[in-house]
Amino acid sequence: MSGRRWIAAALLALAPLAFCAHAAGPAPGTSRAVAFVGVDVLPMDRDVRLDDHTVVVRDGRIVEIAPTAEARVPEEAERIDGAGRVLMPGLAEMHGHVPGADRPEEVEDTLLLYLANGVTLVRNMSGDPSHPALRARIESGEVAGPTLVVASPWLRGEDAAAVEAEVRTHRAAGAELIKLGSIPAEAYPTMVRTADALGLPFAGHIPSGVGLVAALDAGQASIDHLDRYVEFLVPGAPVADAEAGWFGSAWVDRVDTARIDEAVRRTVAAGTWNVPTLSLVEHMASAETPERMLAWPEMRYMPARERTRWLRAKREYAQRPDFQPDAAARLVALRRQLLKALHDGGAPIALGSDAPQFFNVPGFSVHREMAMMQAAGLTPYEVLVTGTRNPARALGTPDDFGTVEVGRRADLVLLDGDPREALAHARTPVGVMVRGQWWPRDRLQTALERIAARNASGE
Numbered sequence: 001m002s003g004r005r006w007i008a009a010a011l012l013a014l015a016p017l018a019f020c021a022h023a024a025g026p027a028p029g030t031s032r033a034v035a036f037v038g039v040d041v042l043p044m045d046r047d048v049r050l051d052d053h054t055v056v057v058r059d060g061r062i063v064e065i066a067p068t069a070e071a072r073v074p075e076e077a078e079r080i081d082g083a084g085r086v087l088m089p090g091l092a093e094m095h096g097h098v099p100g101a102d103r104p105e106e107v108e109d110t111l112l113l114y115l116a117n118g119v120t121l122v123r124n125m126s127g128d129p130s131h132p133a134l135r136a137r138i139e140s141g142e143v144a145g146p147t148l149v150v151a152s153p154w155l156r157g158e159d160a161a162a163v164e165a166e167v168r169t170h171r172a173a174g175a176e177l178i179k180l181g182s183i184p185a186e187a188y189p190t191m192v193r194t195a196d197a198l199g200l201p202f203a204g205h206i207p208s209g210v211g212l213v214a215a216l217d218a219g220q221a222s223i224d225h226l227d228r229y230v231e232f233l234v235p236g237a238p239v240a241d242a243e244a245g246w247f248g249s250a251w252v253d254r255v256d257t258a259r260i261d262e263a264v265r266r267t268v269a270a271g272t273w274n275v276p277t278l279s280l281v282e283h284m285a286s287a288e289t290p291e292r293m294l295a296w297p298e299m300r301y302m303p304a305r306e307r308t309r310w311l312r313a314k315r316e317y318a319q320r321p322d323f324q325p326d327a328a329a330r331l332v333a334l335r336r337q338l339l340k341a342l343h344d345g346g347a348p349i350a351l352g353s354d355a356p357q358f359f360n361v362p363g364f365s366v367h368r369e370m371a372m373m374q375a376a377g378l379t380p381y382e383v384l385v386t387g388t389r390n391p392a393r394a395l396g397t398p399d400d401f402g403t404v405e406v407g408r409r410a411d412l413v414l415l416d417g418d419p420r421e422a423l424a425h426a427r428t429p430v431g432v433m434v435r436g437q438w439w440p441r442d443r444l445q446t447a448l449e450r451i452a453a454r455n456a457s458g459e
């Protein structure tokens, strides 16, 4: 880790100032404490609510949690009234995307959209060469945003030697994990060996021709989008699965759901995480028209170029030969069934929506994703676990964040109600704290209005 930090610091020193930094609250290291007084706490390490507690934060960490009558609040602390409100850990978007340095204003907007929705960590699944430096700037407090976990760019090598070289280059440039897209199947074992030797997890898609079983056997850290599960459920299917269509949509009628149990068993045994991104497929496969989807309130925060791209993508998807409306509905139902079976079988699940793909506005889309996970049969509490405690486990740092406990990073959201009763309570936080920096609602709203105005003027 220290080596990686050194590389990030070196890159930061060398990189030109690619985008405009702006004030992000008190710099880390300032010792002024913040206290949430008289708040109902969802610690998320277990399914309880600690009513009328006080939580004290200093230097970006939680330093005290106690019943309000017993809490020691430092004299100089900034006091935030928690009465009638609920404090929970910030959410993680475990499959998000941040633009590259060629679009500096969109980088800044994207980070703020995440924050405004209570997202305090993003596993950024499409690395840009600028992202390690961006990660360091966010960490230092120079740029406002969620903590970034930076994946490599998509691997593009056409043979094993090229893929090996890429993995080494990305590691040296500061990538914390390898993002898998579509490498040649025969290069997969080399990728695995190289990444393992460098201590780098690999995650994302399962390349065509590799198959679910080989990816699980190789110890892939996460499978995103439930990739290749549909193919696994087709009895006797060849591993050459290029014909299966988009996430198996062309094979959905050949699936034997009796094989779900085996898929779950194998996933649990491998310890591989799933980041389902239900919304990625459901937004494309839904019967909703793209015009109606573009009328969703959060669309005002997206650049017109992106909205047009989504409109075209959905229209084109509806024209594809492997897309039939009732088959699409069965694909959606099957994916929900799979998620529920994986979850109930003990396979680890982490929240991710794949923003900003296909109508997924950064931050807002995790709330749509959570509603879909609930529709798949998870309870609201179980859904919240996938977005808080589980991401910390998935990243191998279970004691660092994701719960409200002394010593955890002060990534917190303050809500007007208990999201275990209705997930909608998590949608519009009263305020968000990221690494100890407090963003009350009015400040978040000002940022949102500025983003909306910028995109309206860009029409």
Ligand SMILES: [Zn+2]
Pocket (backbone or CB within 6 Å): 095, 096, 097, 125, 354, 357
């Ligand atoms: Zn993605």
